Amino acid sequence: SNSDDPIEVTAQRTDYVRDEGKGVYRQDVRAVQGETQITSDVLTILCVRNPPRAGQAADPTCNEIERIIAEGDVLFTTPREKIRGSLA
Numbered sequence: 001s002n003s004d005d006p007i008e009v010t011a012q013r014t015d016y017v018r019d020e021g022k023g024v025y026r027q028d029v030r031a032v033q034g035e036t037q038i039t040s041d042v043l044t045i046l047c048v049r050n051p052p053r054a055g056q057a058a059d060p061t062c063n064e065i066e067r068i069i070a071e072g073d074v075l076f077t078t079p080r081e082k083i084r085g086s087l088a
Contacts, residue, residue, distance in 0.1 A: 003033075007068075008032050009023075010028075010029070010030050011026055011043070012026065012027035013025070013026040014026075021046065021048075022046055023044070023047075024042065025042070027041070029070075031043055036076075036077070038077070039073075039075045040071060040088070041073055041074075042071040043068065043069070043071075044071075046066045047063065048063050049063060071087055
């Protein structure tokens with residue numbers, strides 16, 4: 001998929017840790033970007049954030065995704081391939 005395509009994530013439970021710029025999705029996780037899909041037990045999205053300015057709190061805004069980590073029963077699917085594992 002085109003890396004500029006939006007990513008849609010669904011899950012039974014979602015936790016966002018603002019101080020760490022991290023979103024954690026659990027149970028029946030499904031992330032879709034274009035024709036690419038990943039399903040897993042747990043999916044963690046780490047964001048790139050603006051560095052804190054002197055004397056100010058850290059900016060919790062997620063500017064872009066730095067990394068996506070899938071754990072558990074992982075299935076990565078594209079139109080041409082299917083890859084299964086426990087960590088991606």
